[in-house]
Amino acid sequence: MIRSVADIRQAFLDYFAKQGHTIVASSPLVPGNDATLLFTNAGMVQFKETFLGHESRPYVRATTAQRCVRAGGKHNDLDNVGYTARHHTFFEMLGNFSFGDYFKREAIEYAWDFLTRVLQLPPEKLWVTVYEEDDEAADLWLKHIKVDPQRFSRCGKKDNFWMMGDTGPCGPCSEIFYDHGEAVFGGPPGSPDEDGDRYIEIWNLVFMQYNRNASGQLTPLPRPSVDTGMGLERLSAVLQKVHSNYEIDLFQHLLAAVGELAGTSDYTNSSMRVIADHIRACAFLIVDGVVPSNEGRGYVLRRIIRRAIRHGHKLGLREPFFHQLVDALDREMGEAYPELRASKDVARKVLLQEEQRFADTLDQGMKVFEQAIGELTGTEIPGELIFRLYDTYGFPTDLTGDIARERGLRLDMDGFEAQMSAQRARARAASQFTADWSQNQAQSDLQSEFKGYETAQIQAAVVAMYE
Numbered sequence: 430m431i432r433s434v435a436d437i438r439q440a441f442l443d444y445f446a447k448q449g450h451t452i453v454a455s456s457p458l459v460p461g462n463d464a465t466l467l468f469t470n471a472g473m474v475q476f477k478e479t480f481l482g483h484e485s486r487p488y489v490r491a492t493t494a495q496r497c498v499r500a501g502g503k504h505n506d507l508d509n510v511g512y513t514a515r516h517h518t519f520f521e522m523l524g525n526f527s528f529g530d531y532f533k534r535e536a537i538e539y540a541w542d543f544l545t546r547v548l549q550l551p552p553e554k555l556w557v558t559v560y561e562e563d564d565e566a567a568d569l570w571l572k573h574i575k576v577d578p579q580r581f582s583r584c585g586k587k588d589n590f591w592m593m594g595d596t597g598p599c600g601p602c603s604e605i606f607y608d609h610g611e612a613v614f615g616g617p618p619g620s621p622d623e624d625g626d627r628y629i630e631i632w633n634l635v636f637m638q639y640n641r642n643a644s645g646q647l648t649p650l651p652r653p654s655v656d657t658g659m660g661l662e663r664l665s666a667v668l669q670k671v672h673s674n675y676e677i678d679l680f681q682h683l684l685a686a687v688g689e690l691a692g693t694s695d696y697t698n699s700s701m702r703v704i705a706d707h708i709r710a711c712a713f714l715i716v717d718g719v720v721p722s723n724e725g726r727g728y729v730l731r732r733i734i735r736r737a738i739r740h741g742h743k744l745g746l747r748e749p750f751f752h753q754l755v756d757a758l759d760r761e762m763g764e765a766y767p768e769l770r771a772s773k774d775v776a777r778k779v780l781l782q783e784e785q786r787f788a789d790t791l792d793q794g795m796k797v798f799e800q801a802i803g804e805l806t807g808t809e810i811p812g813e814l815i816f817r818l819y820d821t822y823g824f825p826t827d828l829t830g831d832i833a834r835e836r837g838l839r840l841d842m843d844g845f846e847a848q849m850s851a852q853r854a855r856a857r858a859a860s861q862f863t864a865d866w867s868q869n870q871a872q873s874d875l876q877s878e879f880k881g882y883e884t885a886q887i888q889a890a891v892v893a894m895y896e
């Protein structure tokens with residue numbers, strides 16, 4: 430049975446509502462309660478204080494479809510987008526939560542019941558992992574649910590101990606994967622080649638038991654709780670019997686809108702896919718109050734917008750196009766997210782402005798890049814070029830990294846750093862000669878608007894890219 434993304438979202442919420450969960454609206458992408466977090470990256474974020482016991486709610490069970498962005502911070506998927514079948518910068522996470530009410534047994538029973546009875550997924554397509562030390566969860570899966578031990582494994586901390594960030598609620602988890610079949614590369618969870626896209630993780634059941642402090646110490650939460658997260662796009666791919674998230678109805682419609690602008694119907698083209706992905710992140714970030722800027726959240730937004738524009742450039746789009754996709758997005762998601770519908774004009778305007786701002790320097794920068802690459806010996810892009818593109822043409826380093834990767838080239842980031850420190854030293858020296866101020870000022874007025882990024886913010890951007 431084919432179900433639309435909208436149907437699947439609703440079926441999930443209805444199922445958990447029937448099991449006594451209160452349906453709670455998605456919170457914004459900018460976490461209202463947490464300065465340690467760049468963006469809302471999971472369904473549990475809005476419930477963090479409840480898990481910690483600092484806040485009580487009129488319910489002990491909740492269910493949500495939460496908008497998430499993973500483009501920076503601990504869970505950063507920006508560099509996966511366009512390269513895997515399953516990662517987006519923006520996605521929706523379906524979740525059910527227990528605040529000191531039910532624990533492992535019910536969490537596992539609900540998940541299995543929803544997937545195999547309600548959605549009718551064949552159990553032999555599902556693989557399960559638990560944290561290596563979690564005998565209780567292992568027993569529940571093997572003895573109670575009776576999953577086949579051949580499709581069951583125990584994994585280490587990296588995959589099966591979930592943390593929201595460096596601090597905050599955390600605990601061992603159990604994950605459910607869907608096997609997309611032999612035609613797709615990749616080994617089962619826990620195996621050396623698990624990074625392929627054959628076995629795709631769909632649902633993570635986190636048994637919230639601890640709070641982690643800044644020094645890494647774990648203290649037990651007041652009451653053991655449950656936090657689960659399932660990617661709506663990944664589940665939709667499974668139910669619509671397609672492999673890649675980009676083949677689901679919602680993305681096919683967005684891709685059609687991109688294709689109309691770009692004059693192509695090749696929806697497998699990775700630039701097309703990146704643009705379809707990025708319009709969701711960018712429009713929703715603006716709706717949630719982020720504006721493109723040179724620091725913090727605004728700089729992450731600017732980086733994503735510029736990546737999208739660069740992919741448009743690659744498709745031959747030379748006029749502002751990105752903002753035009755907001756209407757298609759609204760048709761797909763405006764009903765589920767009234768805040769998008771209410772602010773879509775703002776989103777369109779802000780995106781257009783950013784496009785106009787980057788248009789000229791992108792084109793010039795690409796020419797400089799192409800020429801330098803033509804003369805390149807070896808496979809490393811010199812720091813001087815990365816710096817020039819950054820400083821004069823407004824190319825965030827991750828954007829240059831994205832172009833480099835397409836051509837099998839690497840970035841000399843040490844060289845880039847050296848250029849950055851040299852520039853900082855020059856700026857310091859110049860600021861000591863106040864008599865030269867007016868002359869410096871006149872000169873800097875002529876310089877590109879991209880000069881003068883703050884040190885801390887450049888470092889943050891570079892760190893975010895390589896962490």
Ligand code: ATP
Nearest residue numbers: 499506515516517520630631632633658659660663
């Ligand atoms: P993966 O290992 O595939 O990167 P994850 O382990 O980082 O996923 P979790 O933090 O466990 O993901 O998040 C819970 C669920 O959210 C995942 O099981 C998946 O269905 C979905 N999800 C996570 N990251 C993304 C993403 N970037 N795009 C789309 N869905 C995602």
Ligand code: MG
Nearest residue numbers: 504505506516
């Ligand atoms: Mg991940």
Ligand code: MG
Nearest residue numbers: 587588604630
């Ligand atoms: Mg994982």
Ligand code: MG
Nearest residue numbers: 588604630633
């Ligand atoms: Mg996971």
